[in-house]
Amino acid sequence: MRKGDHIYFNCGGYTHHGIDCGDGTVIHYTKNQRNISRISWDSFASGKTVFVREYGSCDFPDVVIQRAESRLGENIYDLFGNNCEHFATWCKTGIHASEQVKNAGATTGGASVSGAAVAGSIGVVSAAGAAAGLSGAGIMSGLATVGGLVGGGAVAGIGALGMAPATITTLAMNSVLEDNENLTSEEREARAVGRTMTTVGAAAGTAGAVGAVAAAGSVAGLSAAGITSGLAAVGATVGGGMAAGVAITVAAPAVAAAAVGYGAYCFWKWISE
Structure with missing residues (x-):
């Protein structure tokens, strides 16, 4: 010292x-x-x-x-x-x-708002479709309506709904890993890698969520029957149904963004020591 x-x-x-x-x-x-x-x-x-x-x-x-x-x-x-x-x-x-205060505020606020966005997505799906509610038909029509806003179908709807929590989480991670000229060059480089990989993680989470829906159900693929059975299978992992499956797939990009971004930051610091 x-x-x-x-x-x-x-x-x-x-x-x-x-x-x-x-x-x-x-x-x-x-x-x-x-x-x-x-x-x-x-x-x-x-x-x-x-x-x-x-x-x-x-x-x-x-x-x-x-x-x-x-x-x-x-x-x-x-x-x-x-x-x-x-x-x-x-x-x-x-x-x-104070890094502790900044990070606590960013992670707590990001998690709260991201969680609210995931919960809100269920309400959007329930209300947006031609068939209202959270029945199988209601969820599928809601996803199709949301997906139609970005020029796609139900699959695009899953991705579109995941954008809000993923963006919020990315902003929170960017705050935690923000650059600071007072930091060492190794720390600044690790944070830059973490910020970049947070964005990569969000994209990977979206692709992974869609892939899980396609593969998990009793009907494989991304047809209406495939999405319906896939969402039900994903939801069943937490004891729920299609609505729970929607929540999980919508949250997946945000979870992946945080995990990949912070993991990359820690790994880069480790190999730089």
């Missing part, structure tokens, strides 16, 4: 951050008293493994320490707006930011 390092340790579902003063002490926002104080290294670490957050661009150690010392005694801690990570990042860069 070096003077002015941004250090942190894992606490299970979150991380705690501070600034190494280089003299055996650490300045941080205390977890219990909620004020900025200087404590010994051992007291800060509390027996845990301490890591250094690497930066591609940051201020000189003396500036970092000066900033940290200028706020000693502050007691306006706020979990979402002024926590220990906000403080340590500001000391290093002059930018008040």
